[in-house]
Amino acid sequence: MKSYHHGNLKQELILCACKLCEENGYETLSMRSIAKESGVSQTAPYRHFETKESLYASVAMEGFKKLSKVTSIDTSQKVTKKKLIETSVNYINFGLENANTYDLMFGTAVGDFSNYPELLDCANATYENMRLSFAKLANDSEEIIAYKCITLWSMLHGLVGILRKVAIAGVDGEPLRGPMTSASLIGDNLDLHLDKVLTGIIQN
Amino acid sequence: MKSYHHGNLKQELILCACKLCEENGYETLSMRSIAKESGVSQTAPYRHFETKESLYASVAMEGFKKLSKVTSIDTSQKVTKKKLIETSVNYINFGLENANTYDLMFGTAVGDFSNYPELLDCANATYENMRLSFAKLANDSEEIIAYKCITLWSMLHGLVGILRKVAIAGVDGEPLRGPMTSASLIGDNLDLHLDKVLTGIIQN
DNA sequence: AACCATATGTTTACAGTGTCAACATTAAAG
């Protein structure tokens, strides 16, 4: 009883792609698989995504929307270090809980965001809120604010990468070795660690 | 006049894989392509690499060896902040100049390093030198040392990721937007930035 | 020196992939 035209295929394909991406990693996500999952012919997705990369871009965009949601600080109210810590924890948790999507967002699967303006906007929006937060926190120059942002951002990004390796290595119960041991140490005291880091950044 | 047996195929395959990986990214690297490039039948690599992931592991290992070479500090001599900065710059440059290999090393293409003990050792060796450096720099507890390591490491790792996005976005001469602007700001003053960061870390 | 197990190659095959071209059906615009 289904009609020749789906009606809302693009949306469903993206949803499907997001699901499959997060479940099995974007490497195993295929044009054909999302087509099959959506009950449509194998090349139908090409009416909505010029290339696989552009599908990736859509998935990444959903990721950034979600990330924005959990990390954005209400800058109309007073911004505190505590809020920044909270946000930072949320950022890291997002990275850990949406690991595969996170890869898509910050990896090389989508080469140049400026080929996907909507994606670029979403990505920038996340950052913009962070910038505003720091601006509200102290009366710094634009340059200093930017500096603080990048410092925090790169730290968070780096932590996600490292904590994930810990998570993977720690799964089978084998004792952690080398750097992983220390990393898990941080993971268990994330709040404390972030407090220290943020204190450093804020004091500049 | 070539004989049936190659004699040194594994080595050549790895070399070939490293080259192709760095040139076009590991995603486009195929078992068949390295076979062809090495003038050998398409399935010959399977005599040396059980799976594609294990080939990836070998490429990643070469990467860690190279990284170790440019970042290791002579801990038999006095360790200074200056040396740590130097090493940090080298780390970041490695990440930028060997971007594709870096992805392989720190991404998800090789899932669990403990499946490749040699790789794990190489990866840990890089970290171990950093640990020793911090140990030599100040008389801290193991815990504090580990903490400092992870803080620096995640920072460096994060910076590489972000500076690369800048590099990509900045290629076509378009004005950088949002976070990229600030990131490029850091890129242009890397030494200064790292000095600040390291000062913060060392003081704890 | 003859023999044989093993390591290393090759050929063939299968199922899956991204993507293109040609065609079918429908919804929207005139």
Next chain:
DNA sequence: CTTTAATGTTGACACTGTAAACATATGGTT
């Protein structure tokens, strides 16, 4: 109501990872 553009389908091509069966050379044991 007809035409056009949007959206779907079929079929094809060249490529991929990898398994199975087979070929050849190497090295150790008699």
